[in-house]
Amino acid sequence: MRLSRYFLPVLKETPAEAQIASHRLMLRAGMIKQASAGIYSWLPLGYRVLKRIEQIVNEEQIRAGHIPMLMPTLQSADLWRESGRYDDYGEEMLRVTDRHGRDMLYGPTNEELITDIFRSYVKSYKDLPLTLYHIQWKFRDEIRPRFGVMRGREFLMKDGYNFDLTKDDALHAYNRHLVAYLRTYERMGLQAIPMRADGGPIGGDYTHEFLVLADTGESEVFYDSQVTDLTFGDREIDYDDVAQCQGVLDEFTSRYARTDETHDAALFDQIPEERRRVARGIEVGQIFYFGTKYSDALGATVINDKQEQIPVHMGSHGIGVSRLLGAIIEASHDDKGIIWPEGVTPFHCGIVNLRQGDAATDGACADLYAALTRAGLEPLYDDRDERAGAKFATMDLIGLPWRITVGPRGLKNGVVELTSRKTGDSVEVSAEDAVARIVEIYRDI
């Protein structure tokens, strides 16, 4: 993309309403614009990151054998009356009345609707196991929306639902989700720690929240420092292998790691003192096993191999897709701007032309752009008629991991400058080498 033809409205001023870094930087980098309280338009740059995050979530869900579909944003109130949650949910549920006076609501989650779909079609244990998921906009009418996309009202969430014949099968689905989530967050450059949590309005005794450590996190967390040494890495997983998935769960959840809702001071004190950590965390996902809570309420049963009609065991599993942008920025920025991990960057690299209008530098930049594009990468070429300082400031603010700087002096020596946004380190290399290095960096991402 050539910046002269793009829409990237960066702001020079820091918006007064933004209290945390991610909110400030998303506004300043022209990623989002508030449409009304807690509701945002995703400007082109922000939208690109949102789509990349969505794509990673999708790929990892499909890899785990889960099936994508899509439920609508507006739901009938009837199903929520059937489950008993219509009145329980309180003022965070946005209630709507249509022109015929029917009670509807903007879905804050989808246990009822997915269970209705399941009970309409699935009658036999032979059709199990089944895990369906979707990525859809949700609404929670927060009394005080704040922190930008971190606590918005209209937000994008991946929510998945497993249907299983037995508790053991459902716990395997739970473990599968834990594994898939670990992979998902790591691909985004995040360390998200599974912590024992509370079921809240979804319900269920088995539940883990995934938290990214950050000073601006909304939750106080308590953990054994050994948990931060764990990484999933590039190990191979067979999602049908019950023992293997259980092994990953055991490895990642056996050490103490809890949110304040489930914190147990006595247990915590048993950790050697030098490993005890109290910090703050941003919740980026949660998995639940809640047994037959919804299948009982809504009559979601199957016939088992003994011809008995039994309720299915269920769980639900969510990732806060739009809020992840905020979490990633909180975890990865400096005083100049955002530092995108390669997995979610909106463009793979930036090209800065130091002398726009000069035939040689323009030509070299165009060649670089073409070479990167041919290699399947998406560069952002700053071809505006601006000073070098302004171009560097924009690139630093929007946080592309790599920048190639092209100027007349370097070209005379046959080199361009390749700069890491994270370290600030630069090397002078030929244009061909710069392309080859960028291609290599993104090979497995």
Place this chain on the structure above:
Amino acid sequence: MRLSRYFLPVLKETPAEAQIASHRLMLRAGMIKQASAGIYSWLPLGYRVLKRIEQIVNEEQIRAGHIPMLMPTLQSADLWRESGRYDDYGEEMLRVTDRHGRDMLYGPTNEELITDIFRSYVKSYKDLPLTLYHIQWKFRDEIRPRFGVMRGREFLMKDGYNFDLTKDDALHAYNRHLVAYLRTYERMGLQAIPMRADGGPIGGDYTHEFLVLADTGESEVFYDSQVTDLTFGDREIDYDDVAQCQGVLDEFTSRYARTDETHDAALFDQIPEERRRVARGIEVGQIFYFGTKYSDALGATVINDKQEQIPVHMGSHGIGVSRLLGAIIEASHDDKGIIWPEGVTPFHCGIVNLRQGDAATDGACADLYAALTRAGLEPLYDDRDERAGAKFATMDLIGLPWRITVGPRGLKNGVVELTSRKTGDSVEVSAEDAVARIVEIYRDI
């Protein structure tokens, strides 16, 4: 995808509530399930087609130089009061009140919101031209939703908005959209005819609707039969070339083609009688140039090169993404089920195993599946323990364009059967040839 692990709830009975073929077939093929009146869940098969259509729309918009972003579903009423449309829109607009008593609405379209974004950031003619678009769920509270996704209440639409300095520039944007839309529909296997239409609540004198001819269409249309001889084909287009885009518009709109709203009987009668056609059409898109209607109302101005502050010229351009599934099925089905055009099919081909459990046929099917997958294609393998007749009926119903049938008798002779859903014609070829043919068919799609 192996069918035994998929969620494809096909129905044997024809649902009583469905009056037209596309609605019936989408229900029977397990593509959608009604959640409430005019609101649908997209089951996995339907969701796949929806995503393919969305992808084609995206690719053609980006090719035309238009920039993707995303606006929220819920909007503040204030902007609509500013444009004067809050009261005008009537009961089709779903009005919502949040917990603080603020008036909001579920966006039926986005002229106000995009104009607000534009006016917040763009101040100079140097930042023009600019065309932004998004693909987002909309809501229109139809009094009698019907015909499935063809006239739903919650529906997915691509809407794009151009901002230009002059009327001429804006008309070039209009032409660019016409070209991009012609390409878009043709890639979906549709002939959509641009017809002179009426501005309706969007406004504007320049507007064309794109209509797919079908007996079940909601609009009566009048046209010169020569318009159906036109195809865009694979011609190359430079979207920056004003004359070339104008040429396409002239070619596709110079003959008489109008909806009943703008029909002129006297003009129509001037067409030679044998070329006069009266038919019905399904509206699948519309483009508008409406000048400064919204920029005047909302104060969206730029400074031109004479330092004058002038309102920008605008247009909006919509494609009914979810309704396209219905339109495609109306145009392409038979009494056995759907016939997907290759451009939008949910899976590239089906594999039918005639003797599930037989080691040789199971092995041959697994090899075929692997070979197609390696070639970048997505087959649907019916590996259920079902009779051949039931497997064929399912494949015909869901409408994959190509089917490979594998049975013990054929394997003895070293052949499988490759069948076209459209013609019903079969050929016996080796498994390698079957893969090669399928790969060839999808090479340019």
